[in-house]
Amino acid sequence: MERVVVQIDADATLPFWRGAQVFRFASVAYAIGAQIVSVRAQAPPGSGVAAYSHPLISWLLIALLVIWSGVSGLVYAFELLPRPPMVIVELVITVLLIASTVWVVRPEYFHHHQSLPSTFWITNAVVSVALLWGPIAGGAAGVGFSLLSLGIEQQMHNFVTDATTPILLTVGVTLGIGARIVSRAQQELSAAVRMQAATKERERLAREVHDGALQVLALMRRRGADLGGDAEELGRLAGEQEEALRMLISEQAAIPGIDESTELRSRLQAVLPASAAFSGPAEPVYLSSAAVTELVAVVRTILDNVDRHAGADARAFLLLEDLGDEVVLTVRDDGPGIPEGRLEAALEEGRMGVSKSIRGRMNELGGEALLETGPDIGTEWELHVPRN
Known part of the structure; x- marks a missing residue:
């Protein structure tokens, strides 16, 4: 008996998620480097004013960033937990880290520099939203984080000229579109494979019925007509069943x-x-x-x-x-x-x-x-x- 095994990857966007985690770990390294530079920085230059008002707390926030990045990266890459709640938690953590800028960084510094954490790391949340919910949600997340950062920095008047907004918007929309296209292609491939498997199974059943029951019924119809009498009536009934069985197989062979x-x-x-x-x-x-x-x-x-x-x-x-x-x-x-x-x-x-x-x-x-x-x-x- 011929058996058809259908196995289609349930998540066509999995390569996107795994590739995004490579970017995540690179952004973590950048965030740590930016933290070291910021702790040592002076703003404005030569003023003697440290960048951070609470350096120790800033390091605790960086530790939270590193821990979350490691956990979420593993979860996203290997599908260890459902993604929607993970993305929601990621959005909350990203918003809190950005908002913490006004607490741990001196105003004289963050008015002239990017908010915490670095824009490079914030992009991870935009990527996650885009891969999970599509281009519209991804673009909205990018614009939202850009507005939040500019608001924290009190630089809203630079919204049009700031490079952060178009970058985050482009990342969210582009990855969202790519994920949607791949998902649609996977669905169509899965439908085609299932249709092919159903076709092969129906063909197998049609062959078995044709070689067995249909031939017997056809023989009974012909022999009954030759013998006459009661046998002729049985042959007629066998012919009706043969025709009904052929029609049933024909209808089952129609595969949209x-x-x-x-x-x-x-x-x-x-x-x-x-x-x-x-x-x-x-x-x-x-x-x-x-x-x-x-x-x-x-x-x-x-x-x-x-x-x-x-x-x-x-x-x-x-x-x-x-x-x-x-x-x-x-x-x-x-x-x-x-x-x-x-x-x-x-x-x-x-x-x-x-x-x-x-x-x-x-x-x-x-x-x-x-x-x-x-x-x-x-x-x-x-x-x-x-x-x-």
């Missing part, structure tokens, strides 16, 4: 895909009589649902004609070809062929099987039905269906 297409090969195999031989490509052949329905109806009409006119011993042979821009289905029998002038006479008698059920349907699909027949070659229909 991303482009609302249907797998043709399974639909054809479901309606073929046990005596017909079928050959087709190994891979599924997809056409629009409407095209598949019409093409299957054409094949049923051709096979019905074979059953009625080609003789009891005639066999049907089907060949399905996928040529890329079109699908070609050849239906041939080994009967005596159609006598010359018979199609014209049938049309005059009002019989529309060939003109309407076969050629008419193919014309509506934008394709064509080519007929070749003769006493030595039987009857062969070549059906061309364009993909457009």
Whole structure:
């Protein structure tokens, strides 16, 4: 028995999250370096005023920054905890660290320098929001942190000219868009893989039913008709069940895909009589649902004609070809062929099987039905269906 294993990564944005943590650890190193420089700095130059009013507390805040960065980096990279609450906590910690600037840094210094922690590290929170909630949330977080920092520095009048705002806004929007595109692609890939797996399973079931139950029912129908009496009634009932089972398999073979297409090969195999031989490509052949329905109806009409006119011993042979821009289905029998002038006479008698059920349907699909027949070659229909 053929089994199809479907395994799709549940989180297509995981590489983004892991790459962002590399940036996080680099920003931590920068924040520590900026802290060392700030502790030793004088503002304004030569004034003798230290940058920090509470240097020890500033180091405790840097320690909090380092601890949180390590914990959140591991959680994000390896999905150790749900991300939404982690991102919310990260936003709160980032806001508190920025607000702590007015407590631990002297006004004479932070009016002329960036707020705590460094803008480089603040970007991590923007990245997390963008990856989790998309470009709009990411852009809003970037602008929000920029406004908060400028407000702490009392530099709101520089909002238009300050470089922090466009940088954080660009990071949030760009990463958010990238994450959304990757997530959408992963969803479509997952749907395609599931559809392929379902197709293979339906094909397997159709083969097993066709090789088993359908052949037995077809045999009972034929033998019952030959024996007559009660056996004929049993044969008729077997024929009805055969037809119902074929219809059920045909309906189950219709598999909506991303482009609302249907797998043709399974639909054809479901309606073929046990005596017909079928050959087709190994891979599924997809056409629009409407095209598949019409093409299957054409094949049923051709096979019905074979059953009625080609003789009891005639066999049907089907060949399905996928040529890329079109699908070609050849239906041939080994009967005596159609006598010359018979199609014209049938049309005059009002019989529309060939003109309407076969050629008419193919014309509506934008394709064509080519007929070749003769006493030595039987009857062969070549059906061309364009993909457009």
